Amino acid sequence: xxxGPIFSxxxxxxxxxxxxxxxxxxxxxxxxxxxxxxxxxxxxxxYFTDDLFLINDTGYEIVGAGAPRDFGTSDVSExxxxxxVADNGWKMAMRDTTITSETVISFDFEATEEAExxxxxxxxxxxxxxxxxYTFQIGGSKIWGKQAFNT
Amino acid sequence: xxxxxxxxxxYFTGEFDSIVFIADDDADGVSxxxxxxxxxxxxxxxxxxxxxxMDNFLFA
Numbered sequence: 001x002x003x004g005p006i007f008s009x010x011x012x013x014x015x016x017x018x019x020x021x022x023x024x025x026x027x028x029x030x031x032x033x034x035x036x037x038x039x040x041x042x043x044x045x046x047y048f049t050d051d052l053f054l055i056n057d058t059g060y061e062i063v064g065a066g067a068p069r070d071f072g073t074s075d076v077s078e079x080x081x082x083x084x085v086a087d088n089g090w091k092m093a094m095r096d097t098t099i100t101s102e103t104v105i106s107f108d109f110e111a112t113e114e115a116e117x118x119x120x121x122x123x124x125x126x127x128x129x130x131x132x133x134y135t136f137q138i139g140g141s142k143i144w145g146k147q148a149f150n151t
Numbered sequence: 152x153x154x155x156x157x158x159x160x161x162y163f164t165g166e167f168d169s170i171v172f173i174a175d176d177d178a179d180g181v182s183x184x185x186x187x188x189x190x191x192x193x194x195x196x197x198x199x200x201x202x203x204x205m206d207n208f209l210f211a
Contacts, residue, residue: 060170060209060210062210065171069175071180072174072180072182074172076210077187077210079209080209080210081187081188081189081209081210082185082186082187082188082210083172083185083186083187083210084183084184084185084186085172085173085174085182085183085184085185085186086174086182086183086184087174087176087180087181087182087183088174088175088176088177088180088181088182089172089173089174089182090171090172090173090174090175091171091172092169092170092171092172093169093170093171093172093210094168094169095168095169095170096166096167096168097166097167097168097170097191098165098166098167099159099160099163099164099165099166099167100160100164100193101160101161101164102160102193102194103158103159103160103164103191103192103193103194104156104157104158104159104160104191104192104193104194105155105156105157105159105170105189105190105191106154106155106156106157106188106189106190106192107154107155107186107187107188107189107190108152108153108154108155108186108187108188109152109153109154109155109184109185109186109187110152110153110184110185110187111174111182111183111184112183112184112185113176113181113182113183113184114176114181114182115174115175115176115181115182115183115184116175116176116177116178116182117173117174117175117176118173118174118175118182118184119171119173119175120155120157120170120171120172120173120186121170121171121173122159122163122167122169122170122171123167123168123169123170123171124166124167124168124169131171133163134163134167135171135173136157136159136162138153138155139184140175140176142175144175146162148162149155149157151153
């Protein structure tokens with residue numbers, strides 16, 4: 001069994017992994033040469049990074065963004081992966097987030113009604129900043145927030 | 152269904168306490184949209200070995 005640090009590795013598909021990609025390496029050997037049976041070994045590895053990306057497996061609480069903006073409703077799918085916002089709703093998922101210069105948010109979006117503004121935004125707007133500064137509009141007839149992703 | 156990858160950090164940085172999902176329609180109050188499969192991650196971790204670290208963003 002190797003005991004020293006592993007500085008590189010090759011995946012079963014032949015990809016060479018440098019030290020940058022390896023925080024942990026695990027060596028496993030298994031055989032049963034005295035048996036005709038073949039055993040499968042399954043290794044499950046869970047990755048965790050720092051707090052910014054830590055998974056909250058209990059889900060994020062959804063609350064209304066308050067007057068004068070939120071008048072609508074919201075509904076969460078059974079598996080917690082989807083949030084539907086309707087009828088002039090502004091809904092917040094309570095999640096502390098640090099946005100760095102490298103941060104990306106990805107998601108799927110589907111609108112089933114016409115509206116003025118469909119958007120995703122980051123909260124904690126202080127009085128000196130407009131919420132539009134932290135808002136990406138992705139649909140709707142009214143122009144509000146950043147427009148780079150409003151297709 | 153549309154998919155978005157928004158490089159938020161190119162537009163602003165900072166501390167926030169919520170992510171807001173907006174379906175605004177003051178005129179007649181009728182709107183409906185679904186946001187799903189949300190991942191928040193550091194672009195620098197999009198390497199093959201790092202892909203699973205994305206935040207599996209679930210709603211309560």
